[in-house]
Amino acid sequence: MRSMGVFGLQKVNFVAFCFGAISTLFFCLLLFSAQNSTNKGVIQLRASQEYTRNSFWAPGVEIHKNLTETNIIRHGSKSDVLHFDEPIQTSTSHPTERTTSVLGPTCPSPGQRNIVCIKVHKAASTTAVAILERYGYKNNMTLAVKAETKYGPHILSSSQQFKRNMVYQYQRKYNMLTNHVRYNRAEMDIVIPNATYLTILRHPVKHFESAFVYFLVAKHLNLNGTDKIEAFFEKPDMYLSQKFYFWYQLQSGQIFDLGLDHHDHTGPKVAMLIQRLAEEFDLVMIADYFDESLVLLRKHLCLDWKDVVYIPDNFRTSGQKLSISRELRQKIEIWNWADMTLYRFFNHTFWNKVNDYGPTFKQDLAYFRKLLEDTRNECTTGKVIKKRRDAHGVRTIELRKNATEFCTNLMLGDTDYTKMFRNRQKETLYNRPQFWHN
Incomplete structure (x- = not known):
């Protein structure tokens, strides 16, 4: 071999x-x-x-x-001694009845907390960001957007670190930054001051498989055979050097999104970045524990339960996912060693936050999941359907006919909400509708 x-x-x-x-x-x-x-x-x-x-x-x-x-x-x-692959269990000493979480007097009023969420590719970030944007739009917050939409209204950049001049009229200052762009704290603080910083990570093996399929790597590299990922790992350095479409997501793409260039993927620099991220981010969610992440998010941002409900969207069925053997998993982990280091560190801090949440976490999680189930029954038929106008074959759940506005809003994604922010801001904030290139 x-x-x-x-x-x-x-x-x-x-x-x-x-x-x-x-x-x-x-x-x-x-x-x-x-x-x-x-x-x-x-x-x-x-x-x-x-x-x-x-x-x-x-x-x-x-x-x-x-x-x-x-x-x-x-x-x-x-x-x-920490075992990163095992979630740390929360306390089992809970009251028999669920104690309703109280927001408390220190929570800011809706719309007063600025938010930056780094939208990591292929880590359930579209759903997480749509939740934040739905909340922000409802509360008349402003979203940092670019002037033109050549590569999509929701993408500031997929490969470049954030710079203030990416945002139209950045001197105004904004309440939210949630569109795709790589992390750059100093520049982001200028445009969205005093913000809460959030992001979400996914297990690197799942992330790699999802990116491999979504970005059509096998097609771009003309990989043959029944196992395209195995074919890639026959000579991954050579393939990566071809700089194919979204190549930077095929090796530790999550830490890349968080600001570390590939030529800096060395032990010392990875370690220093992780330490800095631990100090600078208020909450790092874990896509593999998405509902648990939203319970933490709700408490951290002092949101209502309905602010964080969602309906699964842009997902693949099990039959659409590539099979990963134990040996192949090990190759993916080694190839993505920087992301593995990042993920294991923040997976551990995530469960520490769960433990710190208090004695109502399990009850709150159960309450939230029941609310999700009731919402999906109210809003959807439960039928999984292919999403229209999507070349990647992702699935969604069919919305009921005559669905309420609340239900319809739950089905809107990052692209939809960004367009809505842009349209509202060009009339109420910029007063220059002729500027926009839609």
């Missing part, structure tokens, strides 16, 4: 075994040093291109974090 980039597919099993042994020794030493630390619980988290399934390690690459903030590893028993 031909080589796979730096690692070589023939050596995958041997490499994984070696990393496993080294990582086990490393974490034993790390536990010992943490228990004997005189630095008040500060330890070093090492991250690198080389990793095993449950750990990452590279000599000389350090992130200094306080244990009470990240809980990467805690003082105490053996069970406190």
